[in-house]
Amino acid sequence: MAGGSVESRMGHENGYAPQRGSTAHWKGSGSVLATEWNVGSVLLSMIYFFFIFMLIWMFIAVFADIFRRNDLSGGAKALWILFIFVLPLIGILIYMISRPKMTEQDKEMMMQAQEAQRRAQGYSPADEVAKLAKLRDEGTISAEEYEELKRRALIGVG
Secondary structure (H helix, E strand, O other), X not given: OXXXXXXXXXXXXXXXXXXXXXOOOOOOOOOOOHHHOOHHHHHHHHHHHHHXXXXXXXXXXXXXXXXXXXXXXXXXXXXXXXHHHHOHHHHHXXXXXXXXXXXXXXXXXXXXXXXXXXXXXXXXXXXXXXXXXXXXXXXXXXXXXXXXXXXXXXXXXX
């Protein structure tokens, strides 16, 4: 036969190629079968996914913190973002270590959240003072304690 055997012309040992869309796989085609996954590889993949997810979560949290802060100038914010992009994990860790524990802005945000919670719960300074007056009249608290607690209730410090 001119041109070689049928196998060499077709390129396959059995003389025919699998049809397009068929489920037949070639040896070494890169497909992953369920039998190739064992418990160890599944756990390793889950751990890998967890760390990738955590890195993305840290990026989002640190970016939000950098852009929210009022005590950083625009240039400082740009340098922190650049540093985090150049050295991702190390940059995030250095930012978290060098960030002040509590800024004035954080205190203001906490006070606003407490005030919103009090409003949602129906907190009223007048109700609080009335309760304190009742406790004073019953003798449960002294007059000095009443004045101090009344002052705190009126300024909103619990």
